[in-house]
Amino acid sequence: MSEHAIEVILNGEPVQAIVEGRRTLVDFIRLDAGKTGTHIGCEHGVCGACTVMLDGEAVRACLMLAVQADGRQVRTLEGVADADGTFSRVQQAMREEHGLQCGFCTPGVVMTLTAMTEANPQVSEEELTDAICGHLCRCTGYQGILRVVKRLTGAAT
Ligand code: FES
Ligand code: FES
Incomplete structure (x- = not known):
């Protein structure tokens, strides 16, 4: 069994752990770092x-x-709102x-939409719809999520 010392910058804070080589990132986030906003x-x-x-x-x-x-920036649902809790x-x-x-x-939908809109504030409705596929x-039947996409891309009526 191989073990490794890692440090991940999780929502801006360094988190150190000794993990088995087979430890998944989601288990590290939930079980080692205690951030359970990420679902499995x-x-x-x-x-x-x-x-x-x-x-x-x-x-x-x-x-x-x-x-x-290891050594990289990970952001989860807990790191999406402003520090004062503003959505x-x-x-x-x-x-x-x-x-x-x-x-x-x-949580997964929010992280995909956040990544896409932060990388490109002009992202199109088609690109966002494709991403959440x-x-x-x-x-939800997806209708609410598609309205979110419209709102984020300025396509809401
Ligand atoms: S739990 Fe990772 S894609 Fe389903
Ligand atoms: S699985 Fe999407 S809101 Fe319940």
Whole structure:
């Protein structure tokens, strides 16, 4: 069994841990760092629930190893709102457009939308819709989430 000392910058704070080589990034986030806003669904890259940002890009944390995040910036749902708790633009849109019901898929959806809109504030409705295709939601019928996309891209009527 191989063990590795890693340090991940998680939501701006360094987190050190000794992890097995096989430890997934999502298990590191939830079990070692105690940030349970990131959810685990399928555990094989299909549902999108575990999506976090790695150096600004949306990634599936169930498909990555914790050691791959050593020395890198990871952002989770807990790092999306302002320090005073004010919702981000994406969170506010999710709230106002009823983009969630049970909330299980929601952290992943928020992280993908956050990564896309921060990387390109002019991102198109088509690009955002395409990006959230990788997120399975068993509750909303997707209509609320698509309204969020419209709002974020200025396409809301
Ligand atoms: S838990 Fe990672 S994609 Fe489903
Ligand atoms: S809000 Fe329940 S799975 Fe999406």
